[in-house]
Structure formats: C-alpha cells, structure tokens
Amino acid sequence: MDWFKLSLQLNKFPINRAQKTLQEIQKIPAENYENYLSEKRKEIVEYHLNNNRFYKNFFGKSSFSNWNEVPVMAKTNLQQKLQNRLSKGFSKSTVYIGKTSGSSGTPFIFAKDKFAHALSWAGFQDRYQWHNIDLNKSLQARFYGIPLDFYGNAQERIKDRISLRRRFPIFDLSEQKMEKFLKRFHHSNFSYINGYTSAVLLFAKFLKNRNLILKEVCPSLKLCIVTSERLFKEDKKLMETVFGVPVVNEYGASEVGLIAFENKENEWVVNSEDLFVEILDKNNNPVPNGTEGRIVITSLYNQAHPMIRYDIGDTGILSEKSTLKKPILEKLIGRTNDIATLSDGKVVPGLTFYYVTKSIIGDTGSIKEFVINQNAADAFKIEYVSKTDFSENQKQKILQAIETYVGKNLKVAFERKEKLTRSKSGKLKQFTSDL
Incomplete structure (x- = not known):
C-alpha cells in the first residue's frame, strides 16, 4: 500500500x-x-x-x-x-x-x-x-x-x-x-x-x-x-x-x-x-x-x-x-532578528555568542543544552542543563571569549536549569533578545 x-x-x-x-x-x-x-x-x-x-x-x-x-x-x-x-x-x-x-x-x-x-x-x-x-x-x-x-x-x-x-x-x-x-x-x-x-x-x-x-x-x-x-x-x-x-x-x-x-x-x-x-x-x-x-x-x-x-x-x-x-x-x-545590539551601538549576530560558548562548553562533555538571552544592552544570561554547575574556571573562560569576540564590559549571568523552555511547537530558540 x-x-x-x-x-x-x-x-x-x-x-x-x-x-x-x-x-x-x-x-x-x-x-x-x-x-x-x-x-x-x-x-x-x-x-x-x-x-x-x-x-x-x-x-x-x-x-x-x-x-x-x-x-x-x-x-x-x-x-x-x-x-x-x-x-x-x-x-x-x-x-x-x-x-x-x-x-x-x-x-x-x-x-x-x-x-x-x-x-x-x-x-x-x-x-x-x-x-x-x-x-x-x-x-x-x-x-x-x-x-x-x-x-x-x-x-x-x-x-x-x-x-x-x-x-x-x-x-x-x-x-x-x-x-x-x-x-x-x-x-x-x-x-x-x-x-x-x-x-x-x-x-x-x-x-x-x-x-x-x-x-x-x-x-x-x-x-x-x-x-x-x-x-x-x-x-x-x-x-x-x-x-x-x-x-x-x-x-x-x-x-x-x-x-x-x-x-x-x-x-x-x-x-x-x-x-x-x-x-x-x-x-x-x-x-x-x-x-x-x-x-x-x-x-x-x-x-x-x-x-x-x-x-x-x-x-x-x-x-x-x-x-x-x-x-x-x-x-x-x-x-535576521537574531542579533544583539550593544550599548556602544555595535551590532553582533546572536550566533557569535553561541559559537563562543559552545566551543568552550563542548569540552566538558557534561553540558546537555544551553540558550543565551540578551536582557539589556550590556547584559546577557546563559541558561544551561547540566548535572553540575559551571566551575569558576569555566565561567572565566566563557567571559574571556565573549570579551574577545563580542565586546568588553558585558555582564553575563549563568543559571543551571533542569530543562529549558521550548516553544509550543517544541523548537529551542538558542539566542533571544528582549531589546
């Protein structure tokens, strides 16, 4: 049939x-x-x-x-x-x-x-x-x-x-x-x-x-x-x-x-x-x-x-x-709307953050998923699913990479979660901006 x-x-x-x-x-x-x-x-x-x-x-x-x-x-x-x-x-x-x-x-x-x-x-x-x-x-x-x-x-x-x-x-x-x-x-x-x-x-x-x-x-x-x-x-x-x-x-x-x-x-x-x-x-x-x-x-x-x-x-x-x-x-x-606009007017593709953090987080082998949200012109939040919290060393590596590839004087918060929020269809939007 x-x-x-x-x-x-x-x-x-x-x-x-x-x-x-x-x-x-x-x-x-x-x-x-x-x-x-x-x-x-x-x-x-x-x-x-x-x-x-x-x-x-x-x-x-x-x-x-x-x-x-x-x-x-x-x-x-x-x-x-x-x-x-x-x-x-x-x-x-x-x-x-x-x-x-x-x-x-x-x-x-x-x-x-x-x-x-x-x-x-x-x-x-x-x-x-x-x-x-x-x-x-x-x-x-x-x-x-x-x-x-x-x-x-x-x-x-x-x-x-x-x-x-x-x-x-x-x-x-x-x-x-x-x-x-x-x-x-x-x-x-x-x-x-x-x-x-x-x-x-x-x-x-x-x-x-x-x-x-x-x-x-x-x-x-x-x-x-x-x-x-x-x-x-x-x-x-x-x-x-x-x-x-x-x-x-x-x-x-x-x-x-x-x-x-x-x-x-x-x-x-x-x-x-x-x-x-x-x-x-x-x-x-x-x-x-x-x-x-x-x-x-x-x-x-x-x-x-x-x-x-x-x-x-x-x-x-x-x-x-x-x-x-x-x-x-x-x-x-x-x-086209996946971009971050910084306080100095610089426009950065949201994908840049994803590459920066993924290259570092991927090394640990313990991070299942993560997403990045911009909540202010100089502030970002990384939510991730993992059995353990990021170590201070891991956080510093991410912050250094963001400073190198994105910009200086940016505030980055980290939050470990049991699971990440998906859209009604089940998609996971990996970068979002509230601006």
Missing part, C-alpha cells in the same frame, strides 16, 4: 499530477532554465494581479513589467484576515490552510491551492529518495512537538498513523523519557529519524553517554534528517557517530514548502522547481553568489495565495558554484 500517496489523495491533493509536473520540470535543460523561471515568475505575478485584490493593492500597479520592481513581501504584510488574501475562485474550504510556526515572532495564517501543496510534497518525496527513503514505505521516528488539546492531538496522531510516522514528543527530554525512546527503537523497524535539531542532538548525547550505536539497536535505520534549527559540524559528526547513519540537513517552511535539502555529496541543494529563491541586500537588490543577504522566496505555483518575493526572515549565502537549475545554499546564517 502506498500510504503517503493515499493520505494525500484522501484529502483531494492531486499528487499524481504533481509528480508528473515535477518530472517535466526536472527534464528542462540547464540552458533553458532561465526561460522557465522567467516565464513562471511573470505568470504567477500576473495571475495574482488579475485575481487577487489584496495583491493588486500591495503591488501598487496594475501590470507587471520588470521583476526587480516587484515589491518584497514582509510577514507583517500578511497579518490580516485570510479571507481578504485569497484569490478569486478560492475559499477556505477549497484550499490547504496552515499557520507559520511563529519562530520569527511574526506568525500568520496562509493558504495553498491543492495542486501547489501536492507539488511541495512531490518535492519532499523526490529529495528523500536521494537517500533511499520512500515516503510510501519507510517508517519515520518523528522528533517533533504535538498539539496537546484533545482534538488537535487526535488529528495529528491519525495523520502520523496514515503517513507512517511514529511521534516522539519532545516537550519532555529527561533521561527517563530518553530511555523510553530507546526502547521504541529496540522494538520498531524505523527507516529514518526526522526532527528538530536540538531534540535529536540531545538524544544523540544520551546514546553517547551509554556508549550505544543506534543502528546496532535498530538495524533498519538508514538516515537522520534534521530541520528547523541550526546544525553545527561538530554536532553532525557526533550524531553520525552514535546513530551509525548519515545525517542530512533539511530547510523548509510551512508557508512555502521545501527550500533546500542536502544530497549525498553534502551539497545543500535549493529547490528551484516550484520556488524561486533570491538573496537580496537591505535595498532589495540581488547580491552576487557567495555574498550574504536576506532569503526571499517566490512560490511559482500557488494561485490561492500570493507568496511572491516573500522575505522569510532568514539570512544566507548561495554558493558561487550555483546555477539557476541547481542553486546551492552554502550557508544558512540565521534569522
């Missing part, structure tokens, strides 16, 4: 047509790909100008002439009633409706027409097959959150059952819960793990402390896919060691689908089939490959709701090896 295909068909998503369309797109020669992208961009803009009052008002003109004149959409532009943003001929009952995770602090409800949603799933299936994972047959160990209300929880459980997913809820990641997770791997033929990076990493550290290789516990395991949170090289190395299988990076967003997926050559290949991904500077101009900028995405097939030059809130770099048909994401740097 093709469970993946059946679940989509039961919800009237035309997966067969979507898969055929995807194959046709992939057959387009590289030398003709610029024409394909230009035509689809023009087509989707003109469709929404003619059929979507919200987009026509947002666009500010009645006709399309030049792509660089197409306005960039911010999440705040979409924070209004969904009914006002649907295209002519679509209603809430005829589209797929979802809600963004809100990890950027700017959540909103969105819609996709059923063909566009099916095309997104066809893309996921195509990429998973790069690593011999078949969504119709491969059993997934899913390290995600889950709705806690009765209806939402039951609905998600049914979807999991049909989609060959077995949920590992990550709101409780105590050692006792990890023991239960491990038993499930003993008794199930999981093909792959899929989940938030921080939760999967914590499970990997649990296995390391017990000197276990997960593939020896669960011989059917082939792959681990991590998503939604940053994966560092040293963490990937640890996971691959204790899992005994490759670990690959997935980058996606519910409102646009799959954005990039790592192939067997460790290239983070950007989805150029049903998305057009740009890297723009602060003035909305495209930057050369190899240069950092804002990630801006166009859904080429979503007719129900415009997602055109949509600023997703992340920053990244496309590799200089990129082509229009095969763009390669060299680096995903983080969210």
Whole structure:
C-alpha cells in the first residue's frame, strides 16, 4: 500500500499530477532554465494581479513589467484576515490552510491551492529518495512537538498513523523519557529519524553517554534528517557517530514548502522547481553568489495565495558554484532578528555568542543544552542543563571569549536549569533578545 500517496489523495491533493509536473520540470535543460523561471515568475505575478485584490493593492500597479520592481513581501504584510488574501475562485474550504510556526515572532495564517501543496510534497518525496527513503514505505521516528488539546492531538496522531510516522514528543527530554525512546527503537523497524535539531542532538548525547550505536539497536535505520534549527559540524559528526547513519540537513517552511535539502555529496541543494529563491541586500537588490543577504522566496505555483518575493526572515549565502537549475545554499546564517545590539551601538549576530560558548562548553562533555538571552544592552544570561554547575574556571573562560569576540564590559549571568523552555511547537530558540 502506498500510504503517503493515499493520505494525500484522501484529502483531494492531486499528487499524481504533481509528480508528473515535477518530472517535466526536472527534464528542462540547464540552458533553458532561465526561460522557465522567467516565464513562471511573470505568470504567477500576473495571475495574482488579475485575481487577487489584496495583491493588486500591495503591488501598487496594475501590470507587471520588470521583476526587480516587484515589491518584497514582509510577514507583517500578511497579518490580516485570510479571507481578504485569497484569490478569486478560492475559499477556505477549497484550499490547504496552515499557520507559520511563529519562530520569527511574526506568525500568520496562509493558504495553498491543492495542486501547489501536492507539488511541495512531490518535492519532499523526490529529495528523500536521494537517500533511499520512500515516503510510501519507510517508517519515520518523528522528533517533533504535538498539539496537546484533545482534538488537535487526535488529528495529528491519525495523520502520523496514515503517513507512517511514529511521534516522539519532545516537550519532555529527561533521561527517563530518553530511555523510553530507546526502547521504541529496540522494538520498531524505523527507516529514518526526522526532527528538530536540538531534540535529536540531545538524544544523540544520551546514546553517547551509554556508549550505544543506534543502528546496532535498530538495524533498519538508514538516515537522520534534521530541520528547523541550526546544525553545527561538530554536532553532525557526533550524531553520525552514535546513530551509525548519515545525517542530512533539511530547510523548509510551512508557508512555502521545501527550500533546500542536502544530497549525498553534502551539497545543500535549493529547490528551484516550484520556488524561486533570491538573496537580496537591505535595498532589495540581488547580491552576487557567495555574498550574504536576506532569503526571499517566490512560490511559482500557488494561485490561492500570493507568496511572491516573500522575505522569510532568514539570512544566507548561495554558493558561487550555483546555477539557476541547481542553486546551492552554502550557508544558512540565521534569522535576521537574531542579533544583539550593544550599548556602544555595535551590532553582533546572536550566533557569535553561541559559537563562543559552545566551543568552550563542548569540552566538558557534561553540558546537555544551553540558550543565551540578551536582557539589556550590556547584559546577557546563559541558561544551561547540566548535572553540575559551571566551575569558576569555566565561567572565566566563557567571559574571556565573549570579551574577545563580542565586546568588553558585558555582564553575563549563568543559571543551571533542569530543562529549558521550548516553544509550543517544541523548537529551542538558542539566542533571544528582549531589546
């Protein structure tokens, strides 16, 4: 039984047509790909100008002439009633409706027409097959959150059952819960793990402390896919060691689908089939490959709701090896709002603190997780989960590193906790600023 295909068909998503369309797109020669992208961009803009009052008002003109004149959409532009943003001929009952995770602090409800949603799933299936994972047959160990209300929880459980997913809820990641997770791997033929990076990493550290290789516990395991949170090289190395299988990076967003997926050559290949991904500077101009900028995405097939030059809130770099048909994401740097502004006006990526502390804390082997919060222009707090408090020597090393890489005269407080606060979805935001 093709469970993946059946679940989509039961919800009237035309997966067969979507898969055929995807194959046709992939057959387009590289030398003709610029024409394909230009035509689809023009087509989707003109469709929404003619059929979507919200987009026509947002666009500010009645006709399309030049792509660089197409306005960039911010999440705040979409924070209004969904009914006002649907295209002519679509209603809430005829589209797929979802809600963004809100990890950027700017959540909103969105819609996709059923063909566009099916095309997104066809893309996921195509990429998973790069690593011999078949969504119709491969059993997934899913390290995600889950709705806690009765209806939402039951609905998600049914979807999991049909989609060959077995949920590992990550709101409780105590050692006792990890023991239960491990038993499930003993008794199930999981093909792959899929989940938030921080939760999967914590499970990997649990296995390391017990000197276990997960593939020896669960011989059917082939792959681990991590998503939604940053994966560092040293963490990937640890996971691959204790899992005994490759670990690959997935980058996606519910409102646009799959954005990039790592192939067997460790290239983070950007989805150029049903998305057009740009890297723009602060003035909305495209930057050369190899240069950092804002990630801006166009859904080429979503007719129900415009997602055109949509600023997703992340920053990244496309590799200089990129082509229009095969763009390669060299680096995903983080969210544009993950920055610290110091009292002297200096602006520092929040990731800097994470690198500084991680390089030191990682040496101890006893620190499970940590997060950093800026609560004043010159004050930061590091919360961490560990069996013991930081020693004075460890604290001094961290303070010295912060002074070297971030700035002087900064106040840093340390607090050991039993567990860290996660978002409602189960994600762990590793740097936050209250400013």
